[in-house]
Structures are given as structure tokens and as C-alpha cells.
Amino acid sequence: MNVSSSCARFAVIALVPLCFVQACTSSSVVTNSSPSTARAGPLAVVSGLASSEAVVFDPARDMYFVSNINGDAGVKDGNGFISRIRADGVVDSLHFIQGGRNGVMLNGPMGSRIQGDTLWVLDVDMLRGFDARTGAPLVAIDLAPFGAGFLNDLTAGPDGDFYITDTGVRAVNGKMDHTGPDRIYHVDRSRRITIVLESPALSLPDGIGWDPAGRRLILAPFGGSAVQQWHPGDAAPANLAPGPGKFDGVEIEPDGRIVITIWNDSSVSTVEGTQLVKRVVLSMPPADASVDMRRHRVGVVSVATDRFELWPWPAP
Numbered sequence: 001m002n003v004s005s006s007c008a009r010f011a012v013i014a015l016v017p018l019c020f021v022q023a024c025t026s027s028s029v030v031t032n033s034s035p036s037t038a039r040a041g042p043l044a045v046v047s048g049l050a051s052s053e054a055v056v057f058d059p060a061r062d063m064y065f066v067s068n069i070n071g072d073a074g075v076k077d078g079n080g081f082i083s084r085i086r087a088d089g090v091v092d093s094l095h096f097i098q099g100g101r102n103g104v105m106l107n108g109p110m111g112s113r114i115q116g117d118t119l120w121v122l123d124v125d126m127l128r129g130f131d132a133r134t135g136a137p138l139v140a141i142d143l144a145p146f147g148a149g150f151l152n153d154l155t156a157g158p159d160g161d162f163y164i165t166d167t168g169v170r171a172v173n174g175k176m177d178h179t180g181p182d183r184i185y186h187v188d189r190s191r192r193i194t195i196v197l198e199s200p201a202l203s204l205p206d207g208i209g210w211d212p213a214g215r216r217l218i219l220a221p222f223g224g225s226a227v228q229q230w231h232p233g234d235a236a237p238a239n240l241a242p243g244p245g246k247f248d249g250v251e252i253e254p255d256g257r258i259v260i261t262i263w264n265d266s267s268v269s270t271v272e273g274t275q276l277v278k279r280v281v282l283s284m285p286p287a288d289a290s291v292d293m294r295r296h297r298v299g300v301v302s303v304a305t306d307r308f309e310l311w312p313w314p315a316p
Contacts (some may be wrong), residue, residue: 008277010215043297044089046109046308050081052301054153054249055292055308056112058119058132064290064299065096065119065132066308067109072149074124074171080106082121084300087292089310094130097135104130104137110152111165111207111288122151122164127187143185143205146193151185154219155210160189163196163217165205178204184217184230202228207250207288211258218258218271220247227260227271239255243269243276249288261286261300268298268311 047126051069058065082097097119099106106128112121119132125144130137143151143164150169153161164187168180182202186194207220210288211229219237220229226239241274244261258271263285267278280289284302291298291313298313 008306012287021222024144041309042089042309044310046083046085046089046091047306049083049301051303052107052287052306053303054111054115054288055128055290055299055301056119057087057292057299058114059292059294061132063092065106065112065114066301067112068120069108069110069303071108072176072300073108074169074176075123076107078105078107080109080123082106082109082112082119082130083308085308087297089299089308097130102136104135105140106134107307110151111152113156113162115156119161119177120154120156122154125149125151127154127162127164129153141187141191141193143187143193146195147183148185149217152205153207153220153247155208155250155252157186157210158212160213162187163208163210165208165219167204167206167222169204175298176224178223184208186232188238195236196232197230199217199236206248207260209250209252209258211256213253218250218260220250220260222246222248222263227258227276241271241276246285248286251290253291254293257316259289259291259298261289268300282309282311284309 010101047244054067068081071077078099080099081095084093084096086092110122119130125148127141129139150167152165152167164185166183168182170179179204181246182199184197186196203221204223206222209218216229226242229240230237244264249261250257261271266282268280268289269276284305287303289300296313300309
């Protein structure tokens, strides 16, 4: 497959044989829950997922929602699904939302966010909204007319709007390659879509999070050497915190902490000023993480290992 080393993640998604989740899905729970043991081992593990690319914790329902591509990323095969995992790390519903069932269209779900009672999920070139209580489809916003092809992550802005990354990976002659363009889209509250940034400086834009304190977007470039920041209207992003590379997920917590998942050191880290500080070190490359602030726990997924792991989240 003609995928450069900077696109290793997409090679993994496209090439690793994927398990269509069956009874092999398992959950194990460890009783030690002290935040001081965050690097000793996970509290719970769910294995046998299907290219688990993204996770978001919903405090209103005490559930983690996990996006399962279940096939090749960026391909419209109709068999993506969303798993729902309880706050204690036990599977509540493996196929809570399933492509092809109950009127649901879902191909290769990736980044997700909770907004009220709506679970928003990116799906190749669509932004889809589902009822977080029932899984029923609510709305579908088509970004394909604007050239979208590999929508990766999204964040809710300050005005009921969304910012969305497009990593610029496309299928070329049956192979996944980074052809560009690297973009950030904006979807306003009236569902009007605009391209707010297109730049090679985005370096395979992946995770994105709105930082209300700095009124900026925090970016995790999978192909870059530093976590970035971008103020809407700027001509290009600026490097914020250098690190080992292959940055993936971003989540901004209510206490202001900026959480980053990093493939190259298998960590869930936080941005402290212009430094990256490891908070949890795993034995798998983490695709995404989401924090349960009440219990001080973090759910982490890996697209490379088809796993969800629940870890203690260290106090500030």
C-alpha cells in the first residue's frame, strides 16, 4: 500500500484485518481505582471491538460512546457502528447504533461529541446527529459538496457551532494516500458550511478541541511535530507544544486541562503551557480519550488493537 510513514495510522486502519465483533468481545474489571496508580494498569478492558477510532464520555447518561469503523476508514460500506460502554467499563450495548438497522446510515464513524441529548458523529463526508438516549438518527449534514472526504474530528464552538478537521486522506486507485487538502470546516448554528482554513501547515489535521479560556482551537496534527493552536481568522496554525509526533485525539476538560493522545509514546498527555506532560502511559497507541471528571477516570480507545481501556485519571 502506498502510504507514507507519516500516514501510518491510515495504513493501520486500511490494512489490519478487522474482527466483525462477535461473542469474543470481553470486559474485565480491576478493583484498584486510586488515581495514583494511573500507570499501573487499566481498571477495565473491552477487547474485540472493530477499529475503535473515537470515544466520548456522556456525563448525563454515564456512558462512553465508541465509534467503530468496522472496515476501511473513508469507505462507504454501511456497516459502521457505535458501542455504548458504562462508566465502570462494562459494555452496555455493543451495537447501540448500527449502520443498516432502524433506518441508520453509518459507514466509517470517527470523531464524536455530545451536545445536550445529541451524539454528533463524523462519517466519511457527513456530520450525523443521533439521539444519545435511544440511538435514533436525527440529522445528517452533508459536507461532500465542499470537497470533504476524510472527516476526522470535531469540536463544539462557543455559539452552538462546530469545527471539523479533514485529514486529507483519500482513496487513490484503491489505495489510501494523503493527497490533501488539509482543512478545517465550520458549521454554524444554521448549518451553513464554510472552509475556514486550508493549509499544508495543518500537517494531517486530526484531533480538534475548542479552548474557551484562550478562545482558540487546539489541534493534534498526526503528521506534525507539535500540538498546534489556531485562532479563527489566522492565516495558519502555530506550534504550541512540541512532542514525539503522531498526535491524535484532543479533549478540553471543564477544568481547562487540554488532553492529547499520542501514538509515538502511547500516552494520554496534557498540555501545560508549552509542554506536554504524560498522564497515562499505555501498551497500545491511543486513538482517542475522554475523561469522566466526576470519577477521575479516562476512557481510551485504540484503532490499532480494537480495545477500550478505562484508566484512573490523575488529579491536577
